[in-house]
Amino acid sequence: MTRKKHRRQREKGISAYAADLDAADINRERHRGRELRQTQWWKRQTAKGVCHWCGRQTGAGEMTMDHIVPVARGGRSVKGNVVPSCKDCNTAKEQLLPMEWEAYLKDARDTTLDEDASD
Template identity: 45%
Template sequence: MNLDDLFVPADPEVMERERLKAKELKRSAWWKSQIGRGVCHYCGSRVHPSELTMDHVVPVIRGGRSARDNLVPACQACNREKRCLSSSQWRIRVEEKRAAGGEGRS
């Protein structure tokens, strides 16, 4: 059994507070600089900055915070596929896709 599968979701009030912080950070010069590079943190794809989304490396539902060290720009495909997976679950999924010869995201 994988411990990542046995998580208790974060408190809804905490999650809402973190999402509000993320909205504030989206307006910051720091975030504009992050997306201005036009590169997805996970797969390295170059996309237009307007197509990048803000992803919590450690998802808010898993207790992640809306802080600079936990937020990365992600293309919509990676963000949608990662959902609320932990970092270790995401790495396993990427490795499985690569081993199967599928599209790899890192």
């Protein structure tokens, strides 16, 4: 990988390790995720229909599998790295790490509070 490409990856917040993942690694983890979704363990995780991130109640069938450490950033499809998430949170979180996601949520809450205070 070129020095320029590494710099662009760092600017985007992508680690060198994650940037070097190849398509086969990502496809393998996606396959493991599909297998994990079929397990009783995952069905129990989603049965309550509560999003891990926002706590919002949705139907159990509407829950998505979110990787705490995204596959694109080196995460794996294992029990300790996946949580039930509503579609909105999973889509917004994308490839963020938990610390980055918490900062995003804090900024969103602060912005909402500032807007409410100015009304």
